[in-house]
Amino acid sequence: MTETLRAATYIDKGGTGKTTATAHLGVACARQGHEVLLVDLAGKQGDLAKQFGVWDNYRQHIESDEAWPNVTTVFQDEWDAIAEKFGEEVVEELIIRTNERVDILPSHPGLDALDAELNEIDDIRERYGRFDRFLTDYIDPLRYDIVLIDLPGVSTNVSYNGLWAARNVVVPVKPEKFDVSQLRRLEADIQRMQSTFDAGIEVTMVIPNGVDLRTRLADAYLDALREEYSETVAPIAVPDSQDVRNAAAAGQTAFRLSSPSETAEKARRAFVRNAEALVDRLQESEVQRV
Ligand SMILES: Nc1ncnc2c1ncn2[C@@H]1O[C@H](COP(=O)(O)OP(=O)(O)OP(=O)(O)O)[C@@H](O)[C@H]1O
Ligand SMILES: [Mg+2]
Numbered sequence: 001m002t003e004t005l006r007a008a009t010y011i012d013k014g015g016t017g018k019t020t021a022t023a024h025l026g027v028a029c030a031r032q033g034h035e036v037l038l039v040d041l042a043g044k045q046g047d048l049a050k051q052f053g054v055w056d057n058y059r060q061h062i063e064s065d066e067a068w069p070n071v072t073t074v075f076q077d078e079w080d081a082i083a084e085k086f087g088e089e090v091v092e093e094l095i096i097r098t099n100e101r102v103d104i105l106p107s108h109p110g111l112d113a114l115d116a117e118l119n120e121i122d123d124i125r126e127r128y129g130r131f132d133r134f135l136t137d138y139i140d141p142l143r144y145d146i147v148l149i150d151l152p153g154v155s156t157n158v159s160y161n162g163l164w165a166a167r168n169v170v171v172p173v174k175p176e177k178f179d180v181s182q183l184r185r186l187e188a189d190i191q192r193m194q195s196t197f198d199a200g201i202e203v204t205m206v207i208p209n210g211v212d213l214r215t216r217l218a219d220a221y222l223d224a225l226r227e228e229y230s231e232t233v234a235p236i237a238v239p240d241s242q243d244v245r246n247a248a249a250a251g252q253t254a255f256r257l258s259s260p261s262e263t264a265e266k267a268r269r270a271f272v273r274n275a276e277a278l279v280d281r282l283q284e285s286e287v288q289r290v
Pocket of ligand 2: 018019020042047150151152
């Protein structure tokens with residue numbers, strides 16, 4: 001691949017599997033031979049780093065004031081000057097390597113304050129465009145094949161920075177019950193994104209996640225989703241799997257499980273196939289970066 005592909009995982013709703021999808025799609029891409037960077041803009045709790053078992057260590061750095069610069073620093077006015085002063089390594093120092101072939105740029109408690117600071121910037125492109133510029137100027141030269149950005153389940157200045165930077169959105173939806181309103185909300189969100197940015201932002205993939213394959217409710221939900229989002233729905237729904245939860249609690253993805261359950265095996269296959277489709281779609285994506 002010649003240019004770095006980008007996508008952000010987002011829906012204006014908590015707990016649908018955004019972090020799980022970011023981690024598993026990322027690892028699936030890495031296993032397909034791509035160089036992958038995962039970015040956590042999803043909040044101070046460090047969920048993405050936890051998913052790879054590297055948060056405890058990073059949190060200690062934060063607590064002993066050694067985690068500077070960090071993901072919030074790259075949004076600041078002073079970032080270019082900092083990067084110039086400390087040189088190329090400063091960017092590499094932001095990044096943690098994991099034992100699942102993906103690199104991560106972890107979140108930081110300063111993300112909350114950052115959101116308020118961004119509010120002070122009047123110019124919309126400036127307020128929402130900082131992370132885009134950081135990726136273009138400092139991450140693209142590192143020549144990753146794919147950057148996946150994990151976003152919070154709320155619309156904030158930070159999540160808008162992620163959407164603006166990626167332009168392509170991966171949307172995990174969780175059919176806990178047959179919930180038509182979730183589909184409607186998604187539609188409204190997409191429209192709101194388009195009008196807010198006045199630029200192409202595209203829902204690249206809707207992933208039904210946490211589906212209980214045994215129920216008729218799930219069938220009805222999937223049928224409705226496939227009908228309404230025929231262009232964008234992921235090739236394979238990701239089943240609900242206790243092993244996926246257990247793996248996360250143990251600081252790893254389901255790909256690291258040595259004896260996965262049948263549902264975990266199905267979840268892995270779904271993420272592998274969906275990751276292939278995601279890369280294809282990103283390569284063909286029409287939405288341009290300005
Ligand atoms: N397919 C799945 N099977 C079983 N558990 C899952 C599945 N997908 C996600 N989970 C679990 O559901 C919980 C929520 O998932 P996750 O943290 O990925 O959601 P999120 O959208 O990132 O949430 P938030 O909005 O809080 O960031 C986690 O405990 C996760 O392990
Ligand atoms: Mg999350």
